[in-house]
Amino acid sequence: MNIIVPIKQVPDLVEELEINSDGTDLDREWLKMKLNEFDDHALEEALLMKDDSGATVTAIALDGDDIDKALYAAAAKGADKLVKITGVSGNSTHEAAKAMANAIQGMEYDIIMTGVQSVDDRDGQLAVILAHYLGNSHVSVVTGMQASGGSVTVQKEYGAGMVAEFEASTPIVLGIQAARETPRYVPVAKVRRAQKSSTIEEVAAGDIGVDAGSSVSKMYKPDTGAGAEMIGGSAEDQANKIMELLTQKGIK
Amino acid sequence: METREIFRNFPFLMQMAFYVIAIGSMAVFAYGFFRRYKKYRQGRDAERFNNIIARFAKAAAIMASNRTIFKRDWYAGFAHSLIMWGFVILLIGTGLVALDHDFLRFFDVQLLKGPFYLGFSAVLDIFGLLFIIGLVMMMVRRKSKPAQLDYTRADKSETISRKGYSTDDMIFMWLLLLIGITGFVIEGARIAADRPAWEMWSPVGVGFASLVDMSGISANNVHMYTWWFHAVMVMFFIAYIPYSKAMHMLVDYANLMFKDDMAAIKLPRVSEERQEVAMGYQKVEDFTWKELLDFDACTKCGRCHVSCPAQNAGTPLSPRDIILDLRTLVDGSSGGVAEWFGQSDSNEKKPKKLAGGVISKEALWSCTSCMACVEACPVGIEHLTTIVNLRRDLVEEGDMEDMLQDTLANIGDYGNSFGQSERMRAKWTSGLDFKIKDVRKEEADFLWFVGDYASYDARIQGLSRKMASIFNKMGIDFGILYDGEKNAGNDVRRVGEEGLYEMLAEDNIEVLNKAKFKEIFTTDPHSYNTIKNEYPEFGGDYSIYHYTGLLIRLFNEGKLKFPNQLNYKVTYHDPCYLGRYNGEVEAPRLLLEAMGVTMVDMPRCKENSFCCGAGGGRIWMDDSKMDTRPSEIRIEEALGIGDGVDHFIVACPKDYAMFTDAVKTSGSEGKMHVKDIIELVDEAMGG
Numbered sequence: 001m002n003i004i005v006p007i008k009q010v011p012d013l014v015e016e017l018e019i020n021s022d023g024t025d026l027d028r029e030w031l032k033m034k035l036n037e038f039d040d041h042a043l044e045e046a047l048l049m050k051d052d053s054g055a056t057v058t059a060i061a062l063d064g065d066d067i068d069k070a071l072y073a074a075a076a077k078g079a080d081k082l083v084k085i086t087g088v089s090g091n092s093t094h095e096a097a098k099a100m101a102n103a104i105q106g107m108e109y110d111i112i113m114t115g116v117q118s119v120d121d122r123d124g125q126l127a128v129i130l131a132h133y134l135g136n137s138h139v140s141v142v143t144g145m146q147a148s149g150g151s152v153t154v155q156k157e158y159g160a161g162m163v164a165e166f167e168a169s170t171p172i173v174l175g176i177q178a179a180r181e182t183p184r185y186v187p188v189a190k191v192r193r194a195q196k197s198s199t200i201e202e203v204a205a206g207d208i209g210v211d212a213g214s215s216v217s218k219m220y221k222p223d224t225g226a227g228a229e230m231i232g233g234s235a236e237d238q239a240n241k242i243m244e245l246l247t248q249k250g251i252k
Numbered sequence: 253m254e255t256r257e258i259f260r261n262f263p264f265l266m267q268m269a270f271y272v273i274a275i276g277s278m279a280v281f282a283y284g285f286f287r288r289y290k291k292y293r294q295g296r297d298a299e300r301f302n303n304i305i306a307r308f309a310k311a312a313a314i315m316a317s318n319r320t321i322f323k324r325d326w327y328a329g330f331a332h333s334l335i336m337w338g339f340v341i342l343l344i345g346t347g348l349v350a351l352d353h354d355f356l357r358f359f360d361v362q363l364l365k366g367p368f369y370l371g372f373s374a375v376l377d378i379f380g381l382l383f384i385i386g387l388v389m390m391m392v393r394r395k396s397k398p399a400q401l402d403y404t405r406a407d408k409s410e411t412i413s414r415k416g417y418s419t420d421d422m423i424f425m426w427l428l429l430l431i432g433i434t435g436f437v438i439e440g441a442r443i444a445a446d447r448p449a450w451e452m453w454s455p456v457g458v459g460f461a462s463l464v465d466m467s468g469i470s471a472n473n474v475h476m477y478t479w480w481f482h483a484v485m486v487m488f489f490i491a492y493i494p495y496s497k498a499m500h501m502l503v504d505y506a507n508l509m510f511k512d513d514m515a516a517i518k519l520p521r522v523s524e525e526r527q528e529v530a531m532g533y534q535k536v537e538d539f540t541w542k543e544l545l546d547f548d549a550c551t552k553c554g555r556c557h558v559s560c561p562a563q564n565a566g567t568p569l570s571p572r573d574i575i576l577d578l579r580t581l582v583d584g585s586s587g588g589v590a591e592w593f594g595q596s597d598s599n600e601k602k603p604k605k606l607a608g609g610v611i612s613k614e615a616l617w618s619c620t621s622c623m624a625c626v627e628a629c630p631v632g633i634e635h636l637t638t639i640v641n642l643r644r645d646l647v648e649e650g651d652m653e654d655m656l657q658d659t660l661a662n663i664g665d666y667g668n669s670f671g672q673s674e675r676m677r678a679k680w681t682s683g684l685d686f687k688i689k690d691v692r693k694e695e696a697d698f699l700w701f702v703g704d705y706a707s708y709d710a711r712i713q714g715l716s717r718k719m720a721s722i723f724n725k726m727g728i729d730f731g732i733l734y735d736g737e738k739n740a741g742n743d744v745r746r747v748g749e750e751g752l753y754e755m756l757a758e759d760n761i762e763v764l765n766k767a768k769f770k771e772i773f774t775t776d777p778h779s780y781n782t783i784k785n786e787y788p789e790f791g792g793d794y795s796i797y798h799y800t801g802l803l804i805r806l807f808n809e810g811k812l813k814f815p816n817q818l819n820y821k822v823t824y825h826d827p828c829y830l831g832r833y834n835g836e837v838e839a840p841r842l843l844l845e846a847m848g849v850t851m852v853d854m855p856r857c858k859e860n861s862f863c864c865g866a867g868g869g870r871i872w873m874d875d876s877k878m879d880t881r882p883s884e885i886r887i888e889e890a891l892g893i894g895d896g897v898d899h900f901i902v903a904c905p906k907d908y909a910m911f912t913d914a915v916k917t918s919g920s921e922g923k924m925h926v927k928d929i930i931e932l933v934d935e936a937m938g939g
Contacts, residue, residue, distance in 0.1 A: 014666065014673050034665065184650040185657040188664065188751030189522075189531045196528075 001055040001147060003046040004107065006100055006114040006126065007074065009033040009066050013119060024216050026120075033066040035073070038115025044179035046113050047078045049147060056080045060103065062088050062096055068200060075198040076190035082198055087205040092212035093123045100126075101133035102206035109171055111152065116141050116175040127175035137168050140175030254450045255365040258353045260442060261472065270483060277487035284494025284589050288503075288548070291588040295541025300510040311509035320508075320630035324860065325555075331389035335428070338383025339501075342435075345376045370453040377439075377456040384432045391425060400554025406563055406570035407612060411599035417552060420497045420593030427489050434482035436460045441475035495592040500551045504631040507549035510542050511632030516623050517833050518785045519640055522750055531750050532644025533606055536585050539578075539638075546633045547579035548590045556625035556635060561863040562618040566879030569618035571625035571635040574611055578638070581610050607642040608651050616643050617652065620882065621746040621868025622828040627859055643748030659872040660749050663756070667738030669872060670708040678734040680706075680713035686724055689731030691767040696731035698723075698802075699769035701783065703776035704739050705905035711912065712905045718934045719775060719799065725937065726811050730773075736763040740779035742829070745786070747869035754790070757782070761792035773797040775930070777829035777904045778867070784834065798830055800839040800903050800929060807846055814936035817848030821896045822927075824851055825886065825911070826861035827904035835859070840903050840929060847936040852897050854889050862886050864910040871906060883914035890924055900926045 011017060011026055012034045018027040046057045058081040059074035061067050071082040088099045104112065112134075117124035124140070131138035143163070144155035147170075154166045157177065231241045259267050300307075314320055318336065322329025352364050364372055394401065403414045440460025443451050451458050464471050493499055522531050533539065539547075556571040557563055563570050576595065583591040603609030607616060616639060625635040646652060647660075662671035681688050689696045700723075706716045723730050741756035760783075764772075772794050774780050780798045787794070797805070806812040824840055831837045837858040844851045856862045865875065865882035875881055890900050900915075902908050911926045 012665070014671065015675070016673070182654045182657065185647075185652065185660055186650070187531070187647050187749055188755055189527055190648065190751075192751060193528065 001049070001053070001111070002058070002107075002109045003049065003055050004058045004060055004104060004109045004112045005039070005043045005046050005074070005079070006112065006130070007039040007043060007059055007061050007070060008036050008096075008118060009061075009064055009070050010036045010118050010120040019219050019221070024219055026219070028065075031065070033064075035070045036115050036118040036120075038117060038176060040115075040183040041179040042113040042115050042174075042176035043074055043077065043079065044181065044183040045145065045176055046111075047184070048180055049145075050078060053147070058083060058107070058109075060085065060100065062091075062099060062205075071200055072194045072198060073186050073191055076186045076194040077184055082200040084200050084202050085205050086202050088208065090208075090212050092215070093121065093125045094129060094210050094213040095208050097126055097129035097133060098208045098210045099205040100130055102208075103203045104130075104134065110150075111147065111170060112136070112173040113142075113176050114174075116177045124175070127173050131173035134171070134173065136171045136173050138173045138175075139166050139168065141177045142174045143177050144180060145174065253365050254367075254448070254453075255362070255369050256442065256448075258349060260475065262476075273484070273487050277491040280491035281493055284491075285502075287587060287589045288494055288499070291583070291586050291590075292541045292544050294537070294586050295539055295544040296537065298510075298540035298542040300512065300542055307509045311505055314508050315505055320632075323630070327389070327393065328553075331386045331393065334382045334386025335390065336386075338379045338381075338386060338432075339428075341379035342376060342383065342432075345372065348372065370450055373450075373453045373457075374455065377454050380432060380435060381456050384429065384436075387425060387429045387432065391429075394421075394425075398554075400558045401552075402554070403552065406557075406573050407568040407615065409597075412595050412597045414595045416591075416593040416595060421552075423492070423593070424497050427485060427492070431482060431485050431489060434478050434485070437464070437478045438475055438482055440464045441471045441478060445471035445475060495589045497551060497593070499590070500549065500631070503545060504549050504551070507542075507545050508632040510545065512542075512634065514785065515634035516621075516626050516636035516640075517781065518789070519637060519745055521789065522644070527751075530645065531648050532646070532748060533638075533641045534645055535606060536582055538606075538641070539582065542634070543578075543638055544582055546635075546638070547575055547582055548588070549631045549633055550575045550579065551631065552576070553630060555628040555630065556633075559624040559628045559860075561620050561622055561624065561865055561882035561885075564862075564880075564885055565618075565865065565875075565882050567614070567618035567877075568612060569615040571639075574615065574639065575633060575635060577610060581606075607645040608649070611642055613646055613651055616646060617656075617873060618870075619643075619868050620828075620863045620865050620870045621743070622863030623832050624828075624860075624863065627832050640746055640748055643746075644750055645748075647748040647750075653873055655874060656747065656869060656872045659869075660744070660747070660752060663739050663744060664752055667756070667759070668704045668708055669739060670704065672708055674735050674738075677702075677707050677737060678732060680708075680716050681720065681732075683713075683717055684720055684724075688720060689729075690734050691731035691769050692733060692736050692763065694731060695768035696729050697770050698728060698730035699764070699767060699772045700730050700732050701740065701772055701774040701776075701779050701796075702732055702737060703774060703779045703905065705909060706775050707737075709905065709909060711909055715905070715908065715928050715930050716775070719930050722930065722933055722937065726806060728806070728811070731769065733763055733767060736767075740776070740782050742778040742782035742786075743867060743869050743871075745782065746867065747872075757787060757790045757792070761787060761790055764792055764794065771795045771797065773799050773802045775799045775903075775905060775928075777827040777834075778906065781829040781833050798834075798836055798839070798903070800830075800843055801836055803929075803933060804839045804842050804846075807843070812933075812937070814847045814933075816936050816938050818932060818936050819848070819850075820899045820932070821850045821852070822899035822901045823854050823890050823893055823897050824857075824901045824903075825854070825864070825890075825907060826858055827902070827907055828861060828863050828867055830903065831861050832859045840901075843929060843933070844901065847932055849901075849932065851901075852893050852895065854886075854893060856889065862889065864907050864914075866906040866910045871910070881914060881917070883910040884918040887911065887914045887918050887920055887924055891920060898924055900924050901929060901932065902926060903929045 012032040015032050020027040049055050050057050057079045059071055059079040060083040061071060063084050063086045075082055085099050085103050114127050127140055128138050139154045139156060141156050142154050143157045146153045151167060151169050152172060156164050158164055231238050318329050318333040321332045348363060352362055403417050405412060436456055437460055439454055439457035441464045443457050443461035444464040464474050554572055560571050580591055580594055619639050621636060623636055659669050663669050667674050691699050705712050738756050738759050741753040744756060745753035777798060780796060784796045803812055826837055863882055864886060900911060902911060908928050915921055915924050915926055
């Protein structure tokens with residue numbers, strides 16, 4: 001089985017985020033990047049399938065800040081091939097999906113797994129648009145899956161904790177919400193080894209020529225404090241104030 | 253002329269029979285010895301042949317004094333030294349007899365005659381008696397079933413039987429005792445039959461002679477039969493040595509000789525070529541010959557077992573079991589003979605993996621790296637180094653709990669275990685009314701390596717600010733690295749994440765080497781240990797103080813004064829990485845004394861301190877499955893002092909976090925107050 005896992009680097013939310021001067025995007029100059037958490041889960045699910053029944057896992061990503069680091073880390077975890085798509089200028093999901101589709105078209109694959117969304121745009125459409133360009137079926141918000149022969153059984157979580165199960169034939173594109181297990185730790189020594197032994201195959205993005213779809217007109221931090229009361233003072237004062245408020249609201 | 257006849261009244265053929273048996277038994281000994289030697293030769297190289305004469309002398313001194321056995325167990329030390337010295341003197345005596353009879357005789361020379369013989373006779377009698385007394389003392393001790401001699405496995409395995417160990421103990425003890433007693437019976441029978449004029453030179457023998465007289469049996473017959481019984485047992489004993497616990501007489505000398513004084517304090521690096529393949533131990537061939545020697549050196553005295561905090565907390569870890577299980581494994585797979593009286597597993601399914609198989613991952617992850625096992629071991633076993641080498645494989649396999657995994661990822665991403673931005677590292681300084689120098693930009697006398705907990709933990713940041721104010725008030729010229737500092741890596745290394753450790757050490761050393769300072773100090777004993785002992789190998793050689801050491805120096809120089817004498821009654825908890833690892837037990841006590849505090853030590857103190865349970869990465873793991881947390885056991889110990897001692901003084905940020913917690917979870921709030929020495933110094937200086 002061949003599994004392709006599109007991954008991307010996103011801004012690290014632990015750091016203070018700044019808006020750029022246009023007010024339409026983050027100031028990307030000093031951002032610290034890390035692997036999109038959902039992509040980490042997609043990669044983990046692919047690697048678990050590889051551990052269980054054997055598969056060739058390819059990690060693929062658009063060129064960008066620190067992307068080599070993410071790809072080598074994927075190799076260290078167990079990905080067999082690394083592909084970097086170069087020459088993509090826009091960063092909309094539509095453009096990314098088209099560039100991915102161009103690169104993947106020539107590759108052999110049964111399942112494409114990617115994170116259901118990423119924290120930097122909350123767009124959540126990469127899997128579905130990719131499926132559209134490749135002409136494959138698609139399920140999103142996947143929380144579990146089993147593959148046998150040319151078909152896959154996929155679990156998707158609905159509201160209220162309901163789980164729906166789908167049968168689908170491969171090739172298929174999946175948006176992964178969570179892997180069966182916590183994504184594995186990759187020790188530094190393994191990453192170092194991967195940097196020496198793995199190669200990142202570079203592929204040109206090819207003809208993208210698609211509309212970027214929607215774009216952000218304004219990005220800003222919500223006003224803090226509106227509708228909220230900040231309680232200051234010592235721990236005791238704070239506790240007293242909270243007690244007072246709760247009593248006022250009739251909770252006692 | 254005073255002497256005695258060897259092979260008294262023995263016909264020639266009987267003498268020959270003895271030599272045949274003797275040669276046979278020595279051949280069996282030699283074969284077993286060779287098998288052992290061959291096994292140790294299979295071990296990976298360990299660099300332990302430097303300073304060989306000093307090593308030899310040190311081991312000889314330890315053995316002669318039995319000081320590692322006397323340590324904290326006067327009774328066992330005394331009994332062992334009686335047995336050992338009795339054995340050694342009797343061995344020398346027998347050697348002299350053999351030299352006289354089998355060698356010098358052919359040159360018409362005899363040593364054992366006249367006054368020398370009389371002295372020889374008296375000395376051997378006395379040491380023979382001491383030998384028997386020592387053995388009886390040990391037998392009495394066993395009757396009282398001390399906890400450390402309970403061989404029950406920490407993992408409570410039902411398929412593994414350790415009857416072989418007890419059998420071996422019994423054979424060993426009874427053989428020695430019977431050999432000792434029959435030796436005196438032979439002597440007594442000879443004296444009873446011959447009644448030489450110099451019989452009082454065999455004081456114990458004379459006593460036995462009276463017994464032979466009283467028995468009414470022919471003294472010559474008693475002599476003959478007992479002689480043979482004694483001889484056969486001695487020959488059996490010689491043959492039995494390499495296949496049993498008795499081999500500790502030889503192996504443990506070697507083990508003490510090759511022990512590394514820095515074992516576990518400074519962990520071994522992984523060579524570059526090995527890094528390409530694996531970081532940790534995966535197979536028997538990965539053990540060094542010193543480790544193979546370690547496994548065989550264990551006499552099952554159980555001191556590591558009872559001192560281990562993880563064992564006390566009821567986890568499946570016992571350092572003793574790790575060593576013994578590895579002995580069983582290695583001996584079985586490499587043709588040794590050390591496990592003839594070993595443990596047997598009725599479960600046919602043998603685990604394939606070493607870390608996480610032969611040694612369970614639960615046991616490996618329970619280790620707090622406190623080093624109590626290494627400190628307690630009387631025979632120089634380096635348990636902790638082996639544990640870390642096995643953990644390195646678990647890390648490589650990603651076989652660890654989520655919380656630890658997240659922490660390691662955080663340390664890799666942000667240089668701290670809290671998963672906070674590295675830019676926030678010095679945020680704790682913002683509450684100060686003065687600015688601390690940035691030693692990356694300005695020169696200072698002292699560089700304060702703050703460490704993760706003192707920088708990020710909300711419970712400890714207040715202590716850090718107090719520390720800063722104390723130094724500021726004294727007018728000490730100091731600075732910090734601000735966001736240039738990263739986790740020092742001490743515990744990352746002991747978790748087994750060697751690659752990450754190297755990265756941290758290299759990053760810190762790069763910053764430190766560019767910074768301008770004369771000396772370093774830290775409040776964190778963990779950082780202290782790795783910077784002091786492990787950074788030099790990575791190119792970072794600094795003079796570093798734990799803050800207690802620096803404060804006592806400043807006190808002695810008159811820069812630190814305590815106008816407010818304190819009236820507390822306290823006990824002091826030695827941090828593992830300060831007391832046991834680095835021998836700094838005096839500075840904190842001197843400081844407490846200088847502040848007027850009354851200090852009473854807990855039963856386990858100084859190098860025998862009992863771990864809080866946080867080390868070796870345990871602070872980043874789940875401790876809810878323990879019977880009782882080590883920190884709670886420790887608070888109980890402190891409460892046990894009574895006598896108005898109600899302050900528990902620490903000198904380590906992790907201890908502060910662990911013990912303030914333990915006081916709450918054990919319901920001891922109000923009864924015991926946890927304070928860092930920093931707080932007392934602040935009070936004694938006048939706030």
